[in-house]
Amino acid sequence: MRTLILSFIYLFNTINVHAQVAVSKEPRHHVVFENNKVRILNVLVLPGDTTQYHVHSTPSVFIPFTKTRTGSQRINEQPEYGTSVAGNVWFEDLSEPHIKIHRVWNMDTSVFHVMDIELLAKEARFILNPLAIPHAHIQIDTPWARTYIIQLAKNQELNIKEQTCDFILVAINGSEIKMIENGRENRTFIKPGQYYWIHAHDKFIMINQGNTPANFTLVSIN
Template identity: 20%
Template sequence: MNLKPHALLCALLATGLMTGSVNAATAEKAAVADGKEQVVATDLEPLHHVILENQYVTVMRVMIRPGQSTLFHEQHLDYVNTHVDGSMVHISYPDKPAKDHWMKTGDVKFGQHQGKSDEDKVTNTDTTLNHQVSFEIKQNGPQNFGDASRPAVAQFRQVLDEKTVRGWKVGLQPGEVAPGYVQHGPGVRVFFTEGRLLLAVPGKPNRTREIWVHRGDAFLTEPGEVQLTNGGDTPLQFNDYELL
């Protein structure tokens, strides 16, 4: 068959396009047949922003806009999740039925993942931002730092009691001073309100360090003597976690 140059070029292009289409369709069919999406480590998932880290914990700020989904991410470490701004979510799993779940603002969720691997994908099905501050405990535990406790007063309410970590919701009115205590293990604080927090300097009476905090802020904490004062003119509320 004799083809003019223009017709020959068109024929070759058509053949190439057809071959490309067949290859793309084949790849797409293979991906569907496989039925698995990419799975990443939690601290590499794009919506899990690592904001703080030390040898004990990796702290992440999770921001999921309405209609947005995370990738499937794998969790193999004990995991504490503080819901700063909750929402309805749809949670998908690779090997079991999906479920709808209400992440309530202010709640705490603990994931016991040591010694096993869990994978999930979270979709924000609500109309508001889903905002979480989460941390992974990097060492298998408990690590025997000592007994974690807080004074038995109204300012401290325990919200988490697991073998590797405990947590308390702390509420301080303007100018209020909480009873002092000793922290034995490293920890994390997550704030629900903004204001000024005063931290007493151990061994130096009337010497304090002050920090300004905002809703959703997170800080690493260290063992030692602790005394907390609300140095602002609005109520302060935050979660205080300590590793065991």
């Protein structure tokens, strides 16, 4: 009898997973970049709006850009409530058997904005030690994900060169910056959620030209 019950529960959960939409297909989750290593989703939930139930099934890094009161609910569970904080990055291993099916709603008066970086590598490992460069402070260090907090005061620079892995640099707040990538210079104003893919062995420099601190999250990619 116990075996029959467990088999029914497994079948019920399997049906639930297949009945829900993948996170990349949920209408408020917009795929803005994808390659064989990552899939980047830009997530925007309007005040009072609720996402569909959706499935997270990959290890993922989440980067919020707003302070927003939200609710969330796993399927067949009670709701949970919290407040996002811009730059308060977190990681979840959502691969089997840790798949998450949930929905999220915005309880606040402004847009809830977050980035979901799905990590698509088959292996969870970093060969090299964490970066040791000025202004980059380790935030998350797991076999799947390694992220850094970066804050640049006026005229301070982030200098990445001769690294053997790829990176994603994500802006947390709006900033006026000068960027030099493999000798090509560009001055621009970046917005929260704007990101740059830095290839292994690239020479990448970013300088804060504004009067207020420029905050970033740097994600190492296996």
